[in-house]
Amino acid sequence: MNILTTIRLKEDQIEVLLSRYSHINIHTCRSLMDVSIEQLQITEVLISYSTGITEDLLSKMPNLKWIQLFSSGVDALPLSTIANRNITVTNARGAHKVPMAEFAFGLMLQEAKQLITLHEQQQRNEWNSKIHFEELEGKTVCLLGTGAIGQEIAARCKVFGMKTVGINRSGKQAEHFDRIYRFDAEELPLNEADYMILIAPLTRETENWLGIAKLNQLKQEAVLLNLGRGDLVVEQDLIYALEEKHFKRAYLDVFHVEPLPQDSSLWKLDNCVITPHVSAISKRYNDRCTAIFIDNVSRYMTGESLINEVDLEAGY
Known part of the structure; x- marks a missing residue:
């Protein structure tokens, strides 16, 4: 052979x-x-x-x-x-499931515990304890994609006492999820999500899945993580939603065009954190x-x- x-x-x-x-x-x-x-x-x-x-x-x-x-x-x-x-x-x-699950949790913990803010204060020799911290316990995470990576993230969410909602092609139950919905369900629990994580493969059903209609369903305090594929999201709709502060923040590891073009508006948004497609590296x-x-x-x-x-x- x-x-x-x-x-x-x-x-x-x-x-x-x-x-x-x-x-x-x-x-x-x-x-x-x-x-x-x-x-x-x-x-x-x-x-x-x-x-x-x-x-x-x-x-x-x-x-x-x-x-x-x-x-x-x-x-x-x-x-x-x-x-x-x-x-x-x-x-x-x-x-990919272990490094990507750890990466997702690193981002959620950074958001809850404001580690970047603390480091920025250190650079300014600033002692300020009046920072708004959150807990992950009791928060709801909604995952688009319930395969190996999604289940690994959901398992860690359960350890932290989080609620887990999954969205997949079939609507079939997957391990570590409280509820599952189909991609094309008329009503999705996006307005419940404290953290919305995109981890699905790119297919006909998932391409441009997250457009302005779904972005508008996210609550203002919601945080979006895209570790799946850039084309899961309508990028211009995402930019608009971030500019208008429709939700709190986006952590993006994948993009329509990679490397992300220097003239992309995403670089300048203060509520967007960009990482260069590294979540699976191990x-x-x-x-x-x-x-x-x-x-x-x-x-x-x-x-x-x-x-x-x-x-x-x-x-x-």
């Missing part, structure tokens, strides 16, 4: 694979653009991120059977082409992804169902 990877696997991880399956050949490249036609033609399994996997590339890979992504989102992939060729796609769902991330892949190789060899197989029609 010929495996092509743009991810540099560790030597011990490669040894694990080769010790179990002597007929595996692993070819590592920095970029898919650098791979020879001959190598592309014999590749059966591709390990990569979703960017760079184009229709043109796939047309040069007639023997490709399985794509293992070291990322979760598949919105950048040519899904119809992949589906037509019966190529299996698996992703890294779950590998030194342990690649190890978690590789563990998923190694498990899947065993399943692939024996014809079992693979872990984290993507529903190509649903888009996640």
